[in-house]
Amino acid sequence: MLLSCAVQNCITDVPGIKVGHYTDMEAVTGCTVVLCEPGAVPGVDVSGAAPGSRETEVVRPGSSVERVHAVVLSGGSAYGLDAAGGAMRYLEERGVGFQTRAGLVPIVPAAIIYDLGIGSSKVRPGVREGYQACLAAGEGKVEEGCAGAGTGAVVGKCLGMERATKSGLGTASQQLDGGVVVAALMVVNAFGDVIDPRTGQVIAGPRNAEGDGFLSTSGLLKAGRVAGRPSSPNTVIGVVASNVRLGKEQAGRLARAAQVGIARSIDPCGTEYDGDVVFWLSMGEKSCDMSLLGLAAAEVVSAAVLRAVVQARTTAGMPAAGDVVGGGGE
Secondary structure (H helix, E strand, O other): OEOOOOOOOOHHHOOOOEEEEEEEOOOOEEEEEEEEEEEEEEEEEEEEOOOOEEOHHHHOOOOOOOOEEEEEEEOOHHHHHHHHHHHHHHHHHOOOOEEEOOEEEOOOOEEEOOOOOOOOOOOOOOHHHHHHHHHOOEOOOOOOEOOHHHOOOEEOOOOOHHHOEEOOEEEEEEEEHHHOEEEEEEEEEOOOEEEOOOOOOEEEOOEOOOOEOEOOHHHHHHOOOOOOOOOOOEEEEEEEEEEEOOOHHHHHHHHHHHHHHHHHHEEOOOOOOEEEEEEEEEEEEEOOOHHHHHHHHHHHHHHHHHHHHHOOOOEOOEOEHHHOEOOOOO
């Protein structure tokens, strides 16, 4: 049976998870690290045609590596994948990694969003910024909105950046029977709109030219009002974690189930313009029915997506949903 949100309603409610941000408000970019230093059994699911990631193959079943030690989410497009090197350096200094004959190798998968169309396109998170995010990591409440990898996130871009809406990073958790915790942290940089799954209302998307409320990306596409290929690539990336003991094949299936949360709260999703990546981290000894875990995963992902836009603030002249007349809300 599903219970209420866990203590902090964020991914650090899962024991052993730490989160740290590096935020550059001047360049409007940043990165976020999800540390799992004791090691977590990973899974991954990738949808859409335009992903940017690293170490996704080692996460899949059949590879020789069974645990990862951090996940990095970053702005900066493919350049931002360098931020994972900072997490590797941080973990190596602390004796954390996969043991090889020549020494430890920290395993750090990563995924990026394209945020070069807002702020400075020449400033991207790298090794130094990834290391700084690790130094800032803790088990407390996670900063949401325009922080870390969510600093340059934008949604509703089918009519161009001049009509888009500022988004960011959000997190949510649930506690199930027996002390099981399932939690998500999502960075929302979608082509489509963020919708309230309870009502179908667009709460962040392409802004009406009159400045009051939002248009529907799906409606615009069907009406033929979106011409050509959008100039700004898009991605929704995130991490779902739980304190349940799982194998890599199970973790992979649950990462796929978690994508349902994106489908519930973003319309359209998984398009040729999107490259959505969801990682699963399992670290604990609890047991739980797989169907219940999948249900909870979809729910916390959906909740985290909504929080990413509700917690965002107007940045670099890009209005957030809460600053658009008739928009926003939980």
